[in-house]
Amino acid sequence: MTAVYEPRYERWDETRGAEIIAEHSKQEGATLVILHALQAAFGYVPEAAVPMVAQALNLSRAEVHGVFTFYHDFRHKPAGRHVLKLCRAEACQAAGGDALAARAEAKLGVSLGSTTADDRVTLEPIYCLGLCATAPSAMFDGRLIGRLDERRIDALVAEAQR
Amino acid sequence: MKMRIFVPRDAAAIAVGADEVATALEQVAAQRGLSIEIIRTGSRGLCWLEPMVEVATLKGRVAYGPVGPEDVASVFESMASNGSHPLQLGAADEIPWLKRQTRLTFARCGVIDPRSLDDYRTHGGYKGLARALSLGSDAILNEVTASGLRGRGGAGFPTGIKWKTVAQAKADRKFIVCNADEGDSGTFADRMIMEGDPFLVIEGMTTAGITVGATKGYIYIRSEYPHAVEAMNAAIAAAKRGGYLGDNIGGSSYSFDLEVRVGAGAYVCGEETSLLESLEGRRGLVRAKPPLPAHYGLFGKPTVINNVLSFAAIPFILAEGAKAYADFGMGRSRGTMPIQLAGNIRQGGLFETAFGVTLGELVDDIGGGTATGRPIRAVQVGGPLGAYFPRALFDTPFDYEAFAARDGLIGHGGIVVFDDSVDMRKQARFAMEFCAIESCGKCTPCRIGSTRGVETIEKIINGERVGENLALVEDLCNTMKFGSLCALGGFTPYPVLSALKHFREDFAPVPTTLQAAE
Numbered sequence: 001m002t003a004v005y006e007p008r009y010e011r012w013d014e015t016r017g018a019e020i021i022a023e024h025s026k027q028e029g030a031t032l033v034i035l036h037a038l039q040a041a042f043g044y045v046p047e048a049a050v051p052m053v054a055q056a057l058n059l060s061r062a063e064v065h066g067v068f069t070f071y072h073d074f075r076h077k078p079a080g081r082h083v084l085k086l087c088r089a090e091a092c093q094a095a096g097g098d099a100l101a102a103r104a105e106a107k108l109g110v111s112l113g114s115t116t117a118d119d120r121v122t123l124e125p126i127y128c129l130g131l132c133a134t135a136p137s138a139m140f141d142g143r144l145i146g147r148l149d150e151r152r153i154d155a156l157v158a159e160a161q162r
Numbered sequence: 163m164k165m166r167i168f169v170p171r172d173a174a175a176i177a178v179g180a181d182e183v184a185t186a187l188e189q190v191a192a193q194r195g196l197s198i199e200i201i202r203t204g205s206r207g208l209c210w211l212e213p214m215v216e217v218a219t220l221k222g223r224v225a226y227g228p229v230g231p232e233d234v235a236s237v238f239e240s241m242a243s244n245g246s247h248p249l250q251l252g253a254a255d256e257i258p259w260l261k262r263q264t265r266l267t268f269a270r271c272g273v274i275d276p277r278s279l280d281d282y283r284t285h286g287g288y289k290g291l292a293r294a295l296s297l298g299s300d301a302i303l304n305e306v307t308a309s310g311l312r313g314r315g316g317a318g319f320p321t322g323i324k325w326k327t328v329a330q331a332k333a334d335r336k337f338i339v340c341n342a343d344e345g346d347s348g349t350f351a352d353r354m355i356m357e358g359d360p361f362l363v364i365e366g367m368t369t370a371g372i373t374v375g376a377t378k379g380y381i382y383i384r385s386e387y388p389h390a391v392e393a394m395n396a397a398i399a400a401a402k403r404g405g406y407l408g409d410n411i412g413g414s415s416y417s418f419d420l421e422v423r424v425g426a427g428a429y430v431c432g433e434e435t436s437l438l439e440s441l442e443g444r445r446g447l448v449r450a451k452p453p454l455p456a457h458y459g460l461f462g463k464p465t466v467i468n469n470v471l472s473f474a475a476i477p478f479i480l481a482e483g484a485k486a487y488a489d490f491g492m493g494r495s496r497g498t499m500p501i502q503l504a505g506n507i508r509q510g511g512l513f514e515t516a517f518g519v520t521l522g523e524l525v526d527d528i529g530g531g532t533a534t535g536r537p538i539r540a541v542q543v544g545g546p547l548g549a550y551f552p553r554a555l556f557d558t559p560f561d562y563e564a565f566a567a568r569d570g571l572i573g574h575g576g577i578v579v580f581d582d583s584v585d586m587r588k589q590a591r592f593a594m595e596f597c598a599i600e601s602c603g604k605c606t607p608c609r610i611g612s613t614r615g616v617e618t619i620e621k622i623i624n625g626e627r628v629g630e631n632l633a634l635v636e637d638l639c640n641t642m643k644f645g646s647l648c649a650l651g652g653f654t655p656y657p658v659l660s661a662l663k664h665f666r667e668d669f670a671p672v673p674t675t676l677q678a679a680e
Contacts, residue, residue, distance in 0.1 A: 070445035130353040134174050
């Protein structure tokens with residue numbers, strides 16, 4: 001599970017990229033499927049892959065670029081070694097999420113949506129993990145955490161900085 | 163006798179330590195040289211008691227919760243010796259919070275092993291499909307229509323009429339699409355049923371396929387739900403092996419196949435036409451309606467697109483008959499609604515009950531008030547596009563029309579509770595901000611209106627010409643409400659206007675002297 005944020009990814013390689021694209025390009029409406037597969041392999045969607053996807057699906061480069069930039073999930077460069085996503089939606093706000101997000105920002109010295117200078121941690125907002133009755137919640141490298149409090153946030157930040 | 167212990171594998175249970183509890187149970191049993199079987203189930207939905215662990219006894223399953231890894235040794239001792247324990251909750255089925263529910267859709271959730279087709283069938287699964295196969299298309303449509311089932315995604319459109327339209331459409335291909343892009347904060351029923359009883363969703367979609375003459379279905383699941391994706395894929399593979407998907411379903415002449423597709427973090431893709439665009443591999447731009455998806459849907463073909471809970475209600479209706487379902491509920495809201503209690507709430511979780519229960523009963527009585535112990539000030543019903551209700555409206559019954567009459571919506575049945583520390587200006591601002599982040603950009607009222615909305619509410623927060631800017635926000639909300647293409651821009655005014663109307667005191671101009679002191 002949670003292959004998307006496994007710390008180790010393959011280095012971008014055109015032949016490998018072409019292989020991944022070919023594996024999925026026969027499916028109907030394959031663009032998102034392929035972009036997900038590329039990101040699962042490389043940790044992001046390399047710019048060089050965009051024209052390759054376009055060619056494989058008989059689309060314009062602009063169309064594929066449009067899809068790639070429309071969706072929040074797709075990255076144009078690798079994330080930090082760890083990714084900490086904090087839910088910022090209403091149920092988590094009601095349960096004290098605002099203060100916890102501010103605490104994480106202060107501890108890491110970055111604002112939501114950015115990566116620490118040493119590339120160790122990417123801190124991101126996420127809008128709902130569906131854990132709204134055990135709020136506030138977070139996802140750390142694909143692992144779910146509910147009932148967040150100051151102690152747990154501090155532990156997560158420490159783990160991320162290791 | 164081998165002890166059988168049940169530990170949820172639901173994401174909410176895992177997020178509070180269910181996996182660690184399962185591992186610890188195995189270790190403790192091994193240390194004592196006892197042989198146990200751990201069955202990973204879905205969640206019963208009593209989220210404040212998660213991880214809730216159950217053991218099979220001669221008198222039925224006995225529950226313990228919330229069990230942390232540090233409790234495992236003593237809980238195991240109690241299980242093995244039938245001894246008492248402070249975390250023991252008694253017979254699981256007798257827990258009052260569960261007992262007062264009417265579980266039609268969630269009857270099996272938390273009970274069975276969601277990876278086991280046999281377990282599903284032993285507990286009444288595929289009875290509905292068997293009856294559907296014997297009834298044929300017209301009779302199924304009559305049943306679904308007579309049940310009064312309305313779309314559980316939020317719009318409340320009658321499911322029977324939607325299916326009939328697709329059944330009557332002529333085309334070389336038709337599709338069944340399940341909308342599992344459950345992005346509303348405060349909702350998790352789709353996630354729970356996909357993780358806890360995935361065959362139910364498959365059975366509902368298969369029934370739809372048989373009814374309208376579609377042979378292919380897609381389940382579009384948001385990427386924030388990796389456990390649901392895994393559960394659905396495992397169930398689809400098992401259903402194929404068992405002859406319940408593919409050719410000659412259940413020995414009939416019908417064929418139906420299913421595929422999971424994963425979203426990519428766009429809230430707007432929960433809107434059905436945006437979802438179809440996304441499934442086709444494009445940006446999730448909303449389509450203008452008409453044409454309706456029932457006529458021109460996925461890849462331009464007639465398509466049934468329903469929410470997870472709509473499909474999940476179908477097997478009961480077919481197995482027990484339309485009347486058994488329609489006997490529950492009030493007015494034009496028939497059957498049950500899986501309601502989700504969330505946010506700052508003492509007893510949060512999934513509560514399935516007939517329509518008609520009041521908001522006050524739900525949050526005060528069933529939910530037990532706030533987790534912080536402070537008074538409830540506001541309740542947002544129906545996700546980020548739902549209205550904020552104050553205590554004065556807690557007599558509103560849970561019913562599509564009753565909420566609409568009070569300028570609210572029940573949406574997907576999520577209820578988020580806030581205590582008296584909430585600042586409603588912030589909530590109103592967030593509603594606009596969320597719309598600005600998630601707008602697909604196709605129509606102007608939503609794309610531009612939401613950004614102007616954030617700016618104007620910020621001015622109000624800063625005390626700039628408050629009266630004028632309040633009037634401007636109200637005017638802007640009306641433009642968005644009536645001029646937007648879909649519910650994202652069209653419903654964002656609900657939380658904003660309800661905050662203005664019911665919590666006006668938060669928006670009152672602050673005297674300059676006080677402002678400086680802040």
